[in-house]
Amino acid sequence: MTAAAKRIAIVTGASSGIGAATARGLAAAGYRVVLTARRKDRIEALAAELTEAGHDAMAYALDVTDRAAVDTFATAFKKIAVLVNNAGGALGADPVATSDPADWRQMYETNVLGTLNVTQALLPALTASGDGTVVVLSSTAGHGTYEGGGGYVAAKHAEHVLAETLRLEIVGTPVRVIEIAPGMVKTDEFALTRFGGDSDKAAKVYAGVAEPLTADDVADTITWAVTRPPHVNVDLLVVRPRAQASNTKVHRES
Numbered sequence: 079m080t081a082a083a084k085r086i087a088i089v090t091g092a093s094s095g096i097g098a099a100t101a102r103g104l105a106a107a108g109y110r111v112v113l114t115a116r117r118k119d120r121i122e123a124l125a126a127e128l129t130e131a132g133h134d135a136m137a138y139a140l141d142v143t144d145r146a147a148v149d150t151f152a153t154a155f156k157k158i159a160v161l162v163n164n165a166g167g168a169l170g171a172d173p174v175a176t177s178d179p180a181d182w183r184q185m186y187e188t189n190v191l192g193t194l195n196v197t198q199a200l201l202p203a204l205t206a207s208g209d210g211t212v213v214v215l216s217s218t219a220g221h222g223t224y225e226g227g228g229g230y231v232a233a234k235h236a237e238h239v240l241a242e243t244l245r246l247e248i249v250g251t252p253v254r255v256i257e258i259a260p261g262m263v264k265t266d267e268f269a270l271t272r273f274g275g276d277s278d279k280a281a282k283v284y285a286g287v288a289e290p291l292t293a294d295d296v297a298d299t300i301t302w303a304v305t306r307p308p309h310v311n312v313d314l315l316v317v318r319p320r321a322q323a324s325n326t327k328v329h330r331e332s
Contacts (some may be wrong), residue, residue, distance in 0.1 A: 083317040084134070085207070086158040087304075088112045090142055090196055091165030093120035096215065096266035099297035100162055105133035107301055109160065112217065114140040114151070124328060127192040143194030152199035156206040160304055161191040161200050164215045164260045166233070168272040182229040201253070210253040213300060214241040218261040218316060223326045230272075245313065254311040256303050261318030264290040286330025291319045 087104045091097040093115035105111045105128045113121040121137035140151055142165045147163060161285035166189035170179040197212055204210030219227055220234030238257060245255040262284070269280035284290050296317065302313040321329040 079092075081238055084108075084110050085160070086110050086112060086155065087160035087162065088114065088155075088158055088200065089162045089164060090140070090192070091113050092181045093117040093125065095265050096263065096293045096296045097162075097261070098124055099293035100164060100300050101135070103130065103163075103294075103297040103301035104160065105131075105135055106305065107305055110134040111136075112188070113137045114142075115165070116141050119236045120271065123325065142196050143187045143243060145195050148195045148199045152196075152203065153172040155200065158203045159207050159209065160198060160211045161184075161196065162213040162300060162304075163237075164195060164213075165189075165192050165196075166215070166228040166237075167268065168219075168227075170229065171272065173226060174228040177229055182232070184235070185229050185233040185275065187323075190236040190240065197240075197244070201248075204253050205251055206251050211252045211304050212244065212253060212255045213304065214238075214257045214258045215296075215300070216241065216257055218259050218318065218325055221316065222325045227325075245311075249255060252308075254308070256305065256312050257314045258296065258300055259314065260291060260296045260299075261316070261322045262287065262326070263293065263296055265293050286320065287321050287328060288331055288332065289319055290323065310317075 087109035089097055089101045092101045092113035101111050101113050107331035113125055114272055115121045118139035125135040138151060140147060169185055193214060214237055216237045217234040219231045220238040223231045240247045241255050241257040246283040264284050301318050303315060
């Protein structure tokens with residue numbers, strides 16, 4: 079048993095990619111992991127996998143953009159140790175002049191308001207734990223723009239500002255706010271979703287990049303940050319593959 083044993087960690091967007099990997103990492107670290115996502119079958123399968131491996135896990139189908147549902151979910155917890163705001167994603171890569179406002183709206187709703195909804199609803203339980211941690215999974219997109227990324231960059235910048243502001247506002251309480259900002263991460267769904275299921279466009283994102291980050295790489299980073307001593311706050315951790323120097327400078331092998 080670890081010091082984190084039976085302390086509750088909630089992970090949003092846990093049905094795949096970084097969210098699922100983070101759930102595995104926190105479960106292995108001894109947390110009782112609560113998996114949330116819209117795809118109930120996915121999180122139930124992951125919860126079963128973790129339970130079979132001897133961990134403590136449960137699944138709860140949740141749309142983070144549905145505030146009433148989030149508030150209902152939050153009533154189940156008096157104390158939680160960790161909240162990982164992972165739910166989000168990108169849609170489209172069109173220029174500002176021609177991009178679809180509906181894509182921008184959906185990205186803002188999921189990435190920003192979803193994070194706001196869950197954080198607001200669970201902040202009392204995080205505070206009541208006496209040692210709470212809020213993780214906001216932003217992106218290097220929130221720290222530097224690039225062509226074709228306007229909507230996603232705007233949403234991730236808003237998430238960065240949310241984390242930064244919350245940290246200022248709750249200083250002195252027993253809750254720390256950690257922002258993890260990954261660069262190029264190759265997962266099964268991120269780029270595919272961004273390009274509407276176009277596998278060729280999705281593949282081009284990673285073309286020639288020998289070793290983009292994996293979901294496990296990011297999950298390992300999140301788990302490390304969360305398991306630092308309570309007085310240690312990792313305000314912002316930017317993690318990229320070695321081949322990526324910036325959002326627009328990537329080494330690609332021929």
